[in-house]
Amino acid sequence: MTPRGRFFQKAELDSNWPFQFLIIVFGVVLAMFEGGLALWPVFYGATPILSLIFLFWVALHHEKLVFLVTGFLIGIASDLLFSDLIGARATAYIAVVFLMDIRRAKLQQGDFRDVWVEFVAVTTGVVLFQFLVFSALNLAIPAITPVLFQVGVTLILFPIGYVILTTVNMAFNRIRVSS
């Protein structure tokens, strides 16, 4: 008997490509928005790393939507627009995606506190990596206060970002189910 199942599968509609592309676009827009936030005197020189919150959340909950170059492209966009070190954030973001590949299963079984603790480690790692590379390449140590402020604000905003992203995700799922 000829297998006919494949003719009824929604192969084209189930493709992850459009979503993977959208994730990259949204991440880049968030990186641009980060730069926009710097226009606020409060965040001058140290904006929250919103793109990292987004990347972390997507890598944790939607691993199939995280393309191999997602972290790289979001990071490089951020580097090209606002940083002196092209590739520093991109490298750190690739590492984050890689780390999440390893840690995902454990984190998905844990509660929110575990996720937050993991995010603290990830954010500290990303900023510390940039700090070390920057200091080594410029042979000078930048002011520490903005660095600490940036980490602190990002960590404080993480739960808010997490809840917003989860809510939006649930809303999307509802729309998909009903349609």
Added chain:
Amino acid sequence: MRASDKAKIRQRRIAHTLLVVFSFSLMFLGKLDLNALRSARMSMNDFTAPFVDLVSAPVRGVETMVQGIRTVASLRAENVRLQAENALLKRWRRRAEILESENRQLRSVAGAVTPDRRQPVTARAVTAPGGAFAHTVLVANGREQGIERGNPVVTADGLVGLVVDVGATYARVLMISDINAQIPVILSSSSWPGVTVGNNGTFLSLRFLPEEAAPKVGELVLTSGHGGVLPAGVPVGRVDLVRDDFVRVRPAVDLRHLSYVSILVGGTEGIDLDNLALEDYYTPLPETEGTRLFEGVNAAGERQ
């Protein structure tokens, strides 16, 4: 685990590693300051700056609203302050007129060189420094408006920075607070030369002051014009703290509230801005000179 799955994981890991190596090498390539990379970056900025501007619009809107509310709340106090400031400015204007006349007479005696003619071009700041690792800002004017690399960027309060990259319609300004910004300056009252160095923070540090120099808190720090890239006499900041050998300077411009800036175009003819060698730029001061006004002094230390 199936063999195909294992192969997929291996492929993914190899791709990851290659990507890490690629982006890591980008950092070093970026530091080499290659022309190709610089122009690629500016082309990218030219393309994305309008989007950044669009995305920043809500933030700018909220900021304007907050400022509006604040202004209304402090209108009465502001009026009293402005009246007092106006009276003070009138006194200063009278004094400036007297000093200007005195200055003109002294110049004719000392034979100092008249500052180069520079044309101000007004530009809007599209971004602000968002990270702790670079203090640069994109401004909405570029090559098409005559902007060149090395053009000084100022506001009415003083120096903001220097144009470091120019695209067709956008330019990137290295602010004086950036760790790579080193501005040759003099202390206004004593005329001792030094160099302000940023640290990607709020303040600058004043270095390479002669041992005899005794900077005072509140003393104005001006550009010396040494090297010819920056005009002389533009306020950079005021001495904020003096502790042993450490001198801290608060920038004259509130860099957190930049909206419009003036780019001073021209006046750098004959200076190779693409190859500013450190030894050419920071030439030792001419010891035989009786004056410490450096404008018009070329790399060899001679007056042009």
